[in-house]
Amino acid sequence: MISDYEEERDLTASETLIMKAIWDAGEDIAKMKLQENLKQLYGKDYAMTTVSTFLVNLLNKGYIKIYRIGKQSYIHVLKSEEEYKESQILKQKNFWYSGKASDLICAVFKSTKKSELTKEDADRIRSMLDEWTGDFD
Numbered sequence: 001m002i003s004d005y006e007e008e009r010d011l012t013a014s015e016t017l018i019m020k021a022i023w024d025a026g027e028d029i030a031k032m033k034l035q036e037n038l039k040q041l042y043g044k045d046y047a048m049t050t051v052s053t054f055l056v057n058l059l060n061k062g063y064i065k066i067y068r069i070g071k072q073s074y075i076h077v078l079k080s081e082e083e084y085k086e087s088q089i090l091k092q093k094n095f096w097y098s099g100k101a102s103d104l105i106c107a108v109f110k111s112t113k114k115s116e117l118t119k120e121d122a123d124r125i126r127s128m129l130d131e132w133t134g135d136f137d
Contacts, residue, residue, distance in 0.1 A: 009061045011084075017042055018054045019063060023081040031055070031066075031073040 011019060021037045022029055029037075035051050038044040046054075055075065058064045063079045089104070097103035 011058075011061070011063070015054055015058055015061075015063075017044065018051070019058065019081075019084070022064065022075055022077060028074045028076045031075065034075060 018034070018038065021034055021041060024041070025033070025037065031048070031051065035046060035048055038046055038051070055064065055066060059066060063077070063084075065076045065078055067074055067076065093099060093101060093104045097107070
């Protein structure tokens with residue numbers, strides 16, 4: 001049986017950074033532009049061979065596909081940032097908090113400074129809780 005931890009191949013820290021740069025582009029991105037963005041946005045001056053190696057790994061893990069137009073290679077996202085974040089939260093919840101969402105949420109609140117939350121944030125959280133707890137009535 002495959003556990004939740006084996007269902008998808010996790011990204012390394014460098015692969016996560018590369019995917020973040022790809023997701024932030026908001027559309028298919030040329031490999032050369034990706035290399036440039038990694039340097040400008042994250043201070044990562046990767047050689048093109050290094051970027052290519054990471055991209056092959058991401059391709060093999062099912063996160064992207066690569067296609068060519070003329071001499072330029074482009075990267076197309078297959079797994080959205082939202083899907084990735086949700087899978088990571090689920091893994092953390094199951095691993096660190098024994099599957100208890102309330103424990104995960106409490107940990108987030110404990111690690112958040114009061115000044116980091118706005119009234120709009122609090123209203124949104126209250127609204128979500130009201131929506132979910134309405135099922136308990």
